[in-house]
Amino acid sequence: ADIISTVEFNYSGDLLATGDKGGRVVIFQREQENKSRPLSRGEYNVYSTFQSHEPEFDYLKSLEIEEKINKIRWLPQQNAAHFLLSTNDKTIKLWKISERDKRAEGYNLKDEDGRLRDPVRIKELRVPILKPMDLMVEASPRRIFANAHTYHINSISVNSDCATYLSADDLRINLWHLEITDRSFNIVDIKPANMEELTEVITAAEFHPQHCNVFVYSSSKGTIRLCDMRSAALCDRHSKFFEEPEDPSSRSFFSEIISSISDVKFSHNGRYMMTRDYLSVKVWDLNMENRPVETYQVHEYLRSKLCSLYENDCIFDKFECCWNGLDSTIMTGSYNNFFRMFDRSTRRDTTLEASRESSKARAVLKPRKVCTGGKRKKDEISVDSLDFNKKILHTAWHPTENFIAVAATNNLYLFQDKIN
Amino acid sequence: MFVRGLKRKCFDGEEDIEGTLAGIKAIPSYNLQRQSLLDMSLVKLQLCHMLVEPNLCRSVLIANTVRQIQEEMTQDGTWQMINTQSTGQASLDRLVSTDILCRSSREQAEGKHVPGYGTFNKDFEGDQGQDSSETMSTGSSVQAPRNLQGNVWEMENPQESKGNFQKSLDQIFETLENKSPNSVEDLFSEVDNSYYDLDTMLTGMMSNTKMGHCDGLETFSSPTNTASNSNCKSDLNELDHIVEILVES
Numbered sequence: 001a002d003i004i005s006t007v008e009f010n011y012s013g014d015l016l017a018t019g020d021k022g023g024r025v026v027i028f029q030r031e032q033e034n035k036s037r038p039l040s041r042g043e044y045n046v047y048s049t050f051q052s053h054e055p056e057f058d059y060l061k062s063l064e065i066e067e068k069i070n071k072i073r074w075l076p077q078q079n080a081a082h083f084l085l086s087t088n089d090k091t092i093k094l095w096k097i098s099e100r101d102k103r104a105e106g107y108n109l110k111d112e113d114g115r116l117r118d119p120v121r122i123k124e125l126r127v128p129i130l131k132p133m134d135l136m137v138e139a140s141p142r143r144i145f146a147n148a149h150t151y152h153i154n155s156i157s158v159n160s161d162c163a164t165y166l167s168a169d170d171l172r173i174n175l176w177h178l179e180i181t182d183r184s185f186n187i188v189d190i191k192p193a194n195m196e197e198l199t200e201v202i203t204a205a206e207f208h209p210q211h212c213n214v215f216v217y218s219s220s221k222g223t224i225r226l227c228d229m230r231s232a233a234l235c236d237r238h239s240k241f242f243e244e245p246e247d248p249s250s251r252s253f254f255s256e257i258i259s260s261i262s263d264v265k266f267s268h269n270g271r272y273m274m275t276r277d278y279l280s281v282k283v284w285d286l287n288m289e290n291r292p293v294e295t296y297q298v299h300e301y302l303r304s305k306l307c308s309l310y311e312n313d314c315i316f317d318k319f320e321c322c323w324n325g326l327d328s329t330i331m332t333g334s335y336n337n338f339f340r341m342f343d344r345s346t347r348r349d350t351t352l353e354a355s356r357e358s359s360k361a362r363a364v365l366k367p368r369k370v371c372t373g374g375k376r377k378k379d380e381i382s383v384d385s386l387d388f389n390k391k392i393l394h395t396a397w398h399p400t401e402n403f404i405a406v407a408a409t410n411n412l413y414l415f416q417d418k419i420n
Numbered sequence: 421m422f423v424r425g426l427k428r429k430c431f432d433g434e435e436d437i438e439g440t441l442a443g444i445k446a447i448p449s450y451n452l453q454r455q456s457l458l459d460m461s462l463v464k465l466q467l468c469h470m471l472v473e474p475n476l477c478r479s480v481l482i483a484n485t486v487r488q489i490q491e492e493m494t495q496d497g498t499w500q501m502i503n504t505q506s507t508g509q510a511s512l513d514r515l516v517s518t519d520i521l522c523r524s525s526r527e528q529a530e531g532k533h534v535p536g537y538g539t540f541n542k543d544f545e546g547d548q549g550q551d552s553s554e555t556m557s558t559g560s561s562v563q564a565p566r567n568l569q570g571n572v573w574e575m576e577n578p579q580e581s582k583g584n585f586q587k588s589l590d591q592i593f594e595t596l597e598n599k600s601p602n603s604v605e606d607l608f609s610e611v612d613n614s615y616y617d618l619d620t621m622l623t624g625m626m627s628n629t630k631m632g633h634c635d636g637l638e639t640f641s642s643p644t645n646t647a648s649n650s651n652c653k654s655d656l657n658e659l660d661h662i663v664e665i666l667v668e669s
Binding site for chain 1: 460475476477480481484489
């Protein structure tokens with residue numbers, strides 16, 4: 001199995017898609033309620049697997065284009081088929097996943113195995129009948145949106161109008177119509193006229209869940225810009241600018257790097273947005289630009305290790321974050337296969353581990369704790385023992401229930417709330 | 421009392437001297453840390469896996485860190501300070517190790533990069549428009565290693581080296597700059613085949629390039645991408661060479 005690079009539930013939560021470094025997409029489907037196996041409700045089983053992207057070679061630049069799936073986003077379901085967008089560094093594809101459980105039998109012109117019948121031999125006409133067959137799930141690419149990004153695509157976001165979506169790379173954001181593949185509109189361009197002056201890149205972008213004219217994008221300098229597409233065709237001028245003033249006492253050479261935002265997500269109700277930087281998660285009220293309303297420390301004990309983390313490149317890891325359905329809890333990943341959850345109302349936080357040893361099926365996860373100094377208590381783990389190769393970058397929360405999907409390198413873990 | 425005062429003064433003086441000494445001892449360790457961070461950053465910028473495009477966000481963040489360190493070093497005049505002190509073995513070793521670093525990479529690349537760089541320079545001179553500034557900064561960065569090298573071992577004006585350093589650093593992003601169609605074609609026509617690693621693939625590319633290039637431009641016809649002309653292999657060679665210059669500093 002390959003390293004998982006993205007995880008996403010669909011709008012109903014019945015389907016869970018994962019993309020990996022090898023360009024494959026694996027979709028899991030939730031088991032339906034089954035009287036004979038009452039505990040099976042809540043299990044996800046493989047529904048469909050397909051190769052979304054292949055490695056390519058850019059002949060003009062003499063560079064490989066990785067097939068790694070950077071993001072998957074589902075479209076809201078409008079008919080029996082499911083649609084999702086998947087993207088690698090350069091190309092976005094719209095995939096249709098449909099079920100086939102009936103087959104037509106009794107053709108006139110061909111045999112059951114598909115061979116053509118000799119017309120001379122046909123003595124009578126018959127009407128083909130639909131007969132049930134084993135369920136087959138087919139994935140077919142319906143649109144390919146290519147050649148619009150010079151730099152690496154980091155985000156895609158489907159608009160609430162269900163007709164358009166945006167794609168963002170390091171320096172530009174494009175607006176697409178789902179039906180049109182040969183052109184897109186450039187709505188943000190932060191490329192300086194002189195590349196020597198480049199000091200900031202776009203790191204993530206997302207459409208507002210309700211207002212189809214509003215989107216946000218985050219930068220490597222820790223800022224978020226909210227743009228309104230009604231104000232101008234090119235949204236280089238933001239409507240709102242979110243930035244927390246820097247704390248001068250904690251300034252170091254790494255301040256800028258750790259302030260770089262790796263993910264931005266609107267809350268389901270559209271009133272807040274959450275940003276993830278290297279050490280913390282911040283919740284912002286869209287009406288207040290000068291500072292976040294809540295800040296949660298994910299792994300503050302790493303602050304004294306920043307130089308080592310810079311040396312081994314871990315400081316550039318891009319962690320994602322997600323909201324639960326009610327926007328009451330937020331979740332994000334950390335190292336050593338730990339992931340953290342923060343309850344916004346009680347301010348309580350939990351650290352859990354996604355590992356085979358600690359996760360037998362149906363076993364309750366034990367909260368973990370990192371010892372920051374002094375004496376290490378039993379069951380605690382010291383900062384120096386953390387495995388920085390085991391990082392949880394991608395997590396997803398079911399849209400309505402307390403189901404979470406956690407990607408730990410090449411393993412996918414699914415957890416749910418304790419049921420009595 | 422007077423004596424005591426004197427003594428106290430002496431003691432204070434000693435203390436002061438000790439304090440200063442301690443200060444000086446403390447400063448080099450901060451300087452050493454800063455220098456090692458600078459070295460590390462330059463190595464990171466150099467070690468781009470060129471088969472796949474380097475991560476732009478990472479490069480920008482590292483480059484900003486380098487700029488920040490360099491600015492701070494110039495501000496508190498540490499360029500001068502390290503030199504005047506005839507510091508202990510540690511900092512000299514550090515400088516030596518940086519030199520060894522870049523020497524080894526320069527040696528291995530010497531065959532292809534130097535002439536390639538010269539060719540690239542010539543191509544720029546042949547073009548119009550923005551190239552004059554590029555040629556100038558290219559020219560100055562060629563001198564940079566000598567200047568910066570001189571700065572390290574002798575005592576030169578740090579301002580000049582800062583300027584060269586700045587330009588050299590900016591060269592890294594130049595390779596990501598979009599070139600006008602004419603210049604790209606010229607570059608393709610004048611760059612020597614022999615520098616390419618992927619001979620089989622690229623000899624095919626060279627013969628097709630004039631036609632293929634225009635086709636490539638046509639497919640980029642979306643309104644978003646008028647200037648998405650790509651870099652060529654010589655850019656990558658130039659990047660290697662420029663980063664070597666940086667590391668020498």
